[in-house]
Amino acid sequence: MLSCYEDVLSLTKKLVHTESIVNTEGEQLLAEQLYEMLKSWTYFNEHPEQVRCVQTVNDHIRRSNVLACIRGTKAASARTVILMGHIDTVGIDDFGHLKDKACRPDELKEALADESLPSAIRQQLDSGEWMFGRGVLDMKSGVASNLYLLRYYAEHPEELAGNLVLIAECDEEDSSHGILSALYPLQEWKQQYDFEYVAAINSDLVSPRYEGDENRYVYKGTVGKLLPSFFITGAETHVGACFEGLDPNFIASELTRRINYNPELSDEAYGESTAPPVSLKQMDLKPSYTVQTALAAYVYYNFLVHSWSPKKVLEKLKEQAHLAFDSVLQLFEERYRAYCARSGEPYQEIPWTSRVYTYEEMNELLTRDWGDAYTRHMETYMRELLADTSLDSRMYAARVVEEAWKWMKDKRPAIIIFYSSIYSPRVELTDKTENERNLSLALEQAVAYVQPHYEHPIQIRHFFPYISDMSFVALSDDEESIRSEADNNPAFGQKYSVDYEAIRNLNVPVINVGPYGYDAHKKYERIEMTFSLEIVPNITNQIIRSLLA
Known part of the structure; x- marks a missing residue:
């Protein structure tokens, strides 16, 4: 000694x-x-x-x-x-x-x-x-x-x-x-x-x-650590006619209820389990007070992994997002019917269904719909957004997704899943x-x-x-997994970058x-x-x- x-x-x-x-x-x-x-x-x-x-x-x-x-x-x-x-x-x-x-x-x-x-x-x-x-x-x-x-x-x-x-x-x-x-x-x-x-x-x-x-x-x-993030759009309405719209905070709350502290989302390997995910931010994106419901909400979660890849985590959370969306719509319908029975107002069929996209899927859809006009606009927007030094990578990514959403032809409520911070790979x-x-x-x-x-x-x-x-x-993830993380993170290559090839060369x-x-x-x-x-x-x-x- x-x-x-x-x-x-x-x-x-x-x-x-x-x-x-x-x-x-x-x-x-x-x-x-x-x-x-x-x-x-x-x-x-x-x-x-x-x-x-x-x-x-x-x-x-x-x-x-x-x-x-x-x-x-x-x-x-x-x-x-x-x-x-x-x-x-x-x-x-x-x-x-x-x-x-x-x-x-x-x-x-x-x-x-x-x-x-x-x-x-x-x-x-x-x-x-x-x-x-x-x-x-x-x-x-x-x-x-x-x-x-x-x-x-x-x-x-x-x-x-x-x-x-x-x-x-x-x-x-x-x-x-x-x-x-x-x-x-x-x-x-x-x-x-x-x-x-x-x-x-x-x-x-x-x-x-x-x-x-x-x-x-x-x-x-x-x-390993990921920061899966969710941009949630609703259907705006005046609060006096609340059932004519869908509050994105309602969806965000159900999403957090399903994800927070959920041991099914603990990754196990070698008999060791990660701590389950937990919310690090939950907010709507209204800039100030109005009597309208919010157009969009934003939440993100700490997510730890032992064996799951970034691609696997997206798949699991996309499933959770669909479950949360379906649950919200079911509860919305139950409460709307109960309100109609009490108020005497006629019930109208709910026009929404569960819609969930990854950022990569939304990008592909918008590129097909709009071509170079969309990609050039987003490149310019992202470059100009970098000038706002008050935005960390997480809010930068949220703003990029929010801007991309404006190009969606179908504006019905939806959830967009993406990453918004540096990925610390599992080893x-x-x-x-x-x-x-x-x-x-x-x-x-x-x-x-x-x-x-x-x-x-x-x-x-x-x-x-x-x-x-x-x-x-060192890296335990393969190329496809790393690419999935980067392709679903608007902040990658903008607010931060990781030379994964240099890590592989050291390994x-x-x-x-x-x-x-x-x-x-x-x-x-x-x-x-x-x-x-x-x-x-x-x-x-x-x-x-x-x-x-």
């Missing part, structure tokens, strides 16, 4: 002390500090070309990734392991009056001692075994672990029969500009040094899966390739080696359950070995220091030694 606790603790505090909130100047500041620190090491004085501070591409602000590589001298080998972790954090406003201490773990600990805390948090604080502060868990202690190991092998390259690459990437918390940009220098080093990337080890946070869970987890592969370790089998075995052996030195059980699971940059170093099996704690993104973010500062770097080191022996 490496005696690394104090060194990783010191590195963690250095990283945490620099406030590096995503989409702020702090990201660039920390990258520059980290770059200067690495350059000061003897190894990089002798090999300055092997440490780089590389600005992100196609980004709206200036920020950079830091990359460094150690070339082992024990034996000539192309085999290369990547250590990866992000240096950005979420904001600190939730710290309230302790905001000025959010990035000062020692000062924060003293201040929290005088606070009224929940009993479990109080016990952890008083134990001295936990560190509090923004970024300690997500995920600067993980980056510190990687830095420690990089420094160790910079001082002992003779112990490596292969190579070690570190990526400290920015912008994981928003749009993954960091890791998507890092793909290119990784490819450059692959060609320059003839690297064969055999494994990537991410060091993102690990938390209990349920209350009372004493296990610590390491993960093979990662969950599955199938053990079908030699590199995957070697990495799985190395992980198992590392856990077995370290477990006797730690009191809590360390368990291996298949899918890291949170969104992370692991999604952008390295990836696992997560990261710090353990609670309340990432919250005021009481904290790590259990023994696991995070000692066990994590030792597990990671054993994997490195197994793969680069």
